[in-house]
Amino acid sequence: MRFPSFFAFPPNFSATSFGAAEDNKEAEALLKWKASLDDNHSQDVLSSWVGSSPCKWLGITCDNSGSVMNFNLPHFGLRGTLHSFNFSSFPNLLTLNLTNNSLYGIIPLEIGLVTSLNVLYLDKNNLTGLIPVSIGTLKHLSVLDLSKNNLSGSVPREIGQLESLVFLGLSFNNLSGSLPPEMNNLTHLRTLRLSLNNFTGHLPRDLCLGGLLVNFTAVGNHFSGPIPKSLQNCTSLFRVRLEGNQLTGNISEDFGLYPNLNYMDLSQNDLYGELTWKWRGFHNLTSLKLSNNNITGEIPSELGKATGLRIIDLSSNLLKGTIPKELGQLKALYNLTLHNNHLSGVVPFQMLSQLQSLNLASNNLGGLIPKQVGECLNLLQLNLSHNKFIGSIPYEIGFLHFLEDLDLSGNLLAGEIPSEIGQLKRLEMMNLSHNKLSGLIPNAFVDLVSLTIVDISYNELEGPIPKIKAFNEAPFEAFMNNNGLCGNASDLKPCTLLPRRRKSNKIAILILFPLLGSLLLLLTMVGCLYFRHQTSRERISFLGERQSPLSFALWGYEEEILHKTIIQATNNFNSNNYIGKGGYGIVYRAMLLTGQVVAVKKLHPSREGELVDLKTFRNEIRMLIDIRHRNIVKLYGFCSLIEHSFLVYEFIERGSLKMNLSSEEHAMDLDWNRRLNVVKGVANALSYLHHDCSPPIIHRDISSSNVLLDLEYEAHVSDFGTARLLMPDSTNWTSFAGTFGYTAPGSNPSGSGAGEFALFLFLLGPPCVVSLSPPRCLTCSLGLAGCSVGRGISRGAPFSSSSSSQINQHALLKDVIDQRIPLPENGVAEGVVNIIKIAFACLLANPQSRPTMRQVALQLIARWLPLPKSFSAITLEDLMPQTTVTG
Structure with missing residues (x-):
């Protein structure tokens, strides 16, 4: 059969000619999309996109015929939409990777026209709207990642048509509703990520029907109902994270043996039942987290045979019995968290010497704290609070030189605080409150140079508190209900200067005290007059850039207006504007009359007193104000009055x-x-x-x-x-x-x-x-x-x-x-x-x-x-x- 002449190809036609035509079509589509991008940065990134042959352009690779096969532009900060992307112009496209850009708008329905697509990465952008139903036409997709966008609505049932999917990422969006039953068709899935959405209903019934699922995460949703039976025999599982849902079921019946399981977190659900002997078979498990459930029974000693465990968190359950000494066989274990249960007995510290973090708070543990606690040389955190420990604090705790957090509060501990605790140079938090400790606070505590938080309330302690920042700046609540603590701290009475050792000294004291008092009063009056004279000459100091929003004439009247503005903006440093507490003061948020938000650090009174050389201080403040770097918080200036002093900084929104x-x-x-x-x-x-x-x-x-x-x-x-x-005297800092x-x-x-x-x-x-x-x-x-x-x-x-x-x-x-x-x-x-x-x-x-x-x-x-x-x-x-x- 012969075709009419109008179907005949011209004499010089070839496949190359066809490929060139295809090149032009694809190049035009790419250039049109480039032109639609919003900012100069995007245009600069794609500066190589010129001409009519895209195969050498940034992010583009072609097949042998010259047709675009792969489109890879991840992490380039491209800003724009997909509205102008002509998907139909790319018949041979296999990979489209736009991970971690600044794309916004919806995912167009036309994306379903690229039926050849194998891999689609649109994660880590700002895409909104629904997942298009046309996604179901991409029958060859093996990877689909839409995570970390702002997508909403439900998952379309058409997604069940993607039977070749190996990877599906939908996490970190605003998706809602139940998962469609058609997802049971995705039997080739190896990775399924659903975390941090608003999904409801049950997990897919046949989630691991294909026996290939390796990674499954659904953290922070509203899933309810039982764990799917298909997971019970899913021996391929490597990583499972289902925490933060309302899943129910018996922990001992709904889970099978997972020889490859490496990480499991089922915390914050409604699971019940007991931990059984079969957990010993989880030889590759490194993290087991089951906190905040309703698990009962005892911790099985067989758990000590899961030798790969590094983290165990069984806190906030209904566990009883003792802590099995077999956990000491877990040589890789460094974090053991068992707080808020009903555990009793003694703590086998000698078997847990490798731990870095141990939290046994709020149980029924009792007896003496064994001296073997000093063998846990790697401990960073030790929390034994709210138990029934008796006796004294073992001095061996002073051997834990890496310790940063120590909480022994809410026990029945008595006797004196061992001075060896003063050897804990890295200790940042110490809570010894609500015990029966007595005597003086050891002088060695002055060496606790890292300490920032302390609470020794509700004991029988007496005498002076250590002269270090943590004690001097602690609130009165940290010292209340003791037997006479004194020192330079909030609402504590000052310590007496001269102890009365001999009765014969009384007469001398009665004579000397009035004389010394009169002399001190005279010197104080002279000092106050001198200080008042000085501050009248130089009452306020504020430095600012002439071009900054906080700029005014130096040492002028306007600065008093600024001071008043800051006081008003913080409502006189009201706690409602509190941001946080630093080493040198308390930080407040302040909105100025201009609408600008700043951070105001009110210096502690002791720090104000250390500003000895005001001239040098001003010069150095000037130097710091001149610093301008995108990664350094801008210092706008310093203001000082008799009442208080403060530094004014740029306000950074997300905090530390x-x-x-x-x-x-x-x-x-x-x-x-x-x-x-x-x-x-x-x-x-x-x-x-x-x-x-x-x-x-x-x-x-x-x-x-x-x-x-x-x-x-x-x-x-x-x-x-x-x-x-x-700290102007600190040129040679030893601490x-x-x-x-x-x-x-x-x-x-x-x-x-x-x-x-x-x-x-x-x-x-x-x-x-x-x-x-x-x-x-x-x-x-x-x-x-x-x-x-x-x-x-x-x-x-x-x-x-x-x-x-x-x-x-x-x-x-x-x-x-x-x-x-x-x-x-x-x-x-x-x-x-x-x-x-x-x-x-x-x-x-x-x-x-x-x-x-x-x-x-x-x-x-x-x-x-x-x-x-x-x-x-x-x-x-x-x-x-x-x-x-x-x-």
Whole structure:
């Protein structure tokens, strides 16, 4: 059969000609979409998109015929919509990856026209609206990730037509309603992520019917009903997170044996039943979290055979009986949380010596606190509160040199507080309240230089409180109901100056006291007159930029108006405007008459008194005000009156990194990409302070509390320079503001060692970004805090000469980073690995071997090398410096 001539191809037609025509069509569609993008940044990113052949354009790869096959532009910050994207122009498109951009608007129905698509990544954008029903036409899809957007509505039943799906990500949206029963058709699923939506109803009945499901997360929804029976025989499961729902069922009947299970969190549900012997078969399980359920019975001794366990959290259940000593067989266990149960008996401390965190609060445990508690040398947190412990506090607690939190409140402890507790240089929180402790507070407590929170109320203590910041600044409630405590603290009576030792001294005292009192009164009157004269000459000091919203003439009348404005804006520092408490004062939020919101740090009275050299102080405030860096909180000025003094700062909306990491909800918003950006921001800030300011500025107190996050999760370093300004006699700091124990080995905080010192302090903030137990830093999570006083690090070498603990070099990196968010993927995984390598380099024993902050900042923006192996296979040993360093 011959076709009519009008069907005949021209003599010079070829497949190449057809491919060129296809190129032009695809190029036109891409250029049209580029033109629709909103900002100059997007246009700059796509500057290579010129001409008519897209195959060499950024993010574009073509097949052999020259047709666009892969479209990969993740993490480029592109801003725009998909409305102008002509999906029908790409008949051979296999991959569309626009992860982590700034796309907004809806997902167009036309996306269903790209029927060849295998992989679709639209996660981590600002997309809104519904999931289009046309998604069901993409029958070849194996990966669909729409997580971390603002999508709403229900999941369309058409999604059940995607029977080739291996990965489905819908987490971190505003999706609602029940999951369609058609999802039971997705029998090839290996990963299903549904977390943090508003889903209701039951989980899909045949969730693991294909027997391939590996990762299943549905955290923070409103799912109810039983655990699907299909999960009982789902031996492929590796990671299960269902916490924060209303799931019901018997924990001992609805779960089977999972030989590959690595992580399970079923907390905050309505599960009941008992833990049985079969949990011993979970040899690969590293985290078991079942808190806030209705689980009864005893903790099975067989749990000690699940030898991979690192974290056990069975808190807030109805468990009874004793803590089995067999848990001591879990050599990898470092976090044991059993608070708020009905456990009784004694604590087998001698079997739990490897722990870093132990919380047994609110049980029925009793007897003496055994001296073997001193063998738990790695402990960072110890909470035995609200039990029935008797006897004295064992002095062996003073051996726990890494301890940061100690809570023994609400027991029946008696006797004196052991002076050995004063050896706990890293102790930040101490609660000994509601016991029967007596006697004096040990003088050794003056060495608790890291202590920030203390409560010794409701005891029988007497005498002076230690002269350290934590005691001096504690509220009266922390001391109430004792037998006569005294000292320089809120509402405490002052201690008597002269003890009455001999009866014969009474007459001398009766004579001397009136004379001394008269002399003191005279000197006070002279001093007050002099001080009044001085303050009348120089009543107020406020510094500000001439161009800033807070600028006015220096030392002029307008500054009194400003002071009045600040007082009005904070309602005279009313608690309703309270933001937080720092080392040098209390921070309030204030909205000025202009509408600008600022943060006002009201200095503690003791700090005001330390501003001895006002001229020097003003000059240094001027220097700090001149600092302008995108990652440093702007200091607008300082104001001082007789009543009080305060610093005025830029207001940063999301608060501190520590606060964000301490909150489950906020921590999950801090995905890996945002955490990497936080690290880069802090490094850039410290590099600027060390290398671009003259003279260099050393922070001295860098920590996750002093790293603030704005609405875009950009990091801003705060409180730089404040420590030295408010402690002018501290040129040779042997103890300094901030957390003790992170001083670089062999470095001096002042002089030539300043760069390395602050570099080491850099580890306090950003590595908390990859922490396992927030807000602790990575090194703390690994039990490596001792590196501050030891020989530094190298492969096979301990971090501390004063501790017997060593790094578990063979531990997998994936097991020690934050378990609350999915493992890093794609280019982000390389970034996490790079940062941990830098952190270890900063811990080298020889200060000369450590990089400077400028080198760190440059390394963080350099192109990351590909991983030598999969992220899940990387060990800590792989990331340590290659050479052995001793000192």
